Amino acid sequence: MASKKICAASALILSGALALSACGGGGDSSGGGGGGEDGTVMGFSQVGAESGWRTANSNSIQEAATAAGIDLKFSDAQQKQENQIKAIRTYIQQKVDAIAFSPVVETGWEPVLQEAKRANIPVILTDRAVDTTDDSLYATFLGSDFVEEGKKAGDWLVQNSATADTTGDGKINVVELQGTTGAAPAIDRAEGFRDSIASQSNIAITASQTGDFTRDGGKQVMESFLNSNRGQIDVVFAQNDDMGLGALQAIEAAGLVPGKDIKVITVDAVKDGMQALADGKIDFIVECNPLLGPQLMDLTEKVLNGEDVPKRVVTEETTFTPEQAKSVLADRQY
Ligand code: GYE
Secondary structure (H helix, E strand, O other), X not given: OHHHHHHHHHHHHOOHHHHHHHHOOOOOOOOOOOOOXXXXXXXXXXXXXXXXXXXXXXXXXXXXXXXXXXXXXXXXOOOOHHHHHHHHHHHHHOOOOEEEEOOOOOOOOHHHHHHHHHOOOOEEEEOOOOOOOOHHHOOEEEEOOHHHHHHHHHHHHHHOHHHXXXXXXXXXXXXXXXXXXXXXXXXXXXHHHHHHHXXXXXXXXXXXXXXXXXXXXXXXXXXXXXXXXXOOOOEEEEOOHHHHHHHHHHHHHOOOOEOOOEEEEEEEOOHHHHHHHHOOOOOEEEXXXXXXXXXXXXXXXXXXXXXXXXXXXXXXOOEEOHHHHHHHHHHOOO
8 A cells, every 4th residue: 555655656756658667566456566665666586595695696686676765576596597587477477667687597588588578678687697689688787797707817827827836747727616507607707717828838727517606516516626636736716705615615624725735716705705815715806796786776767767778787896815805804795
C-alpha cells in the first residue's frame, strides 16, 4: 500500500513515459512489487557468493539501491547460468523497470536478452561482460577492464623477475589458478597476463587450472600442482584473492614458505588478501573494485530517464605492494 502511494506521488513529478514504466511493476497483480521510494523496481541477478569480492559487491548493490530509493529484487544464482536465466525470466514476468546482472559466463545470453528487449525492459550489465555481437541487447556495461588487470599482474612479474626465480634455475615457472571457466574475468585476466609475459623467454606458464574463484578450489588445485611439480614452481598467479588464499594454505601445508619459496600474485584486494599481502605471504595484488552499487543505480536512473549513457563504463583501479597494503589496510572497507 505505502509503496503504491509513493509510486503514484512520484508519477506526478516524472514525465509521462517514465512514470508509466516506473509504476508498471506496482500495478501488476503478478507480484511485481510497488517500487521503491522513487517508484523504480530493479531485478538483479547476482553470480553467487563465491568470494570476498562478491560479498562486497552484493553489499554495495543492496546498500546503493536503498540509498537511491530503488526497490531491488535480488537473487543469488549460485554460479549457475540456468539460475540466472530463470531469475531474469521471472523479472520479465514481474514487469520490473530494469534488469541488471553479472553474467557468470560470457556466452549463451542472446535468447533471454531478446526476451527482455521485446518486453521493453532495459538490461544493464555489471561486473562481467557477455559475448554478443548485438550490443542493442543491453543499455550499458559497468565494470573493470580485466585484460588490463591481467597485464598489470604480468608486468609486475616481468619487473621483478630477478627475485621471482625462487628455484634458482634461471627459469620462472608460473602456475595459474584460473577463475570460473568461460567467465569474462577468467578469460581476460589470462589473456592480459600472457600478453605481458609473452616477450620474456625465461618466464613460462607450466600449469593452469580452474579453481572456480573459490578458496577451496584454489587450495585443491594448488595441492595437485605441488604434488606433481614440487620444487619446480616459482610463482603462483591466482586470478582472485580467494584462490590465492587457498593456495597459501596448500603451500604452507607442503612445508614451503609463501612469498619466499613461491611468489604469489593475486587480483581483487579484499581485506583478507590485503592482510596476507601486508604479512608478506602474497607479493603483489592487482585491485579489482567491487563497489559498483552507486554507479549502477546512477546509470539505471539515467537509462530509465532516457538520458544518453556510455555503452561501456570502466572502473578505475590500482595495484598494491606489501608496503602499500600496510598503509591502507586499516581503512579498507571490505
Ligand atoms: O575477481 C572474483 C569474483 O567478476 C570481478 O569474480 C569478478 C570476479 C572477482 O568471484 O573474486
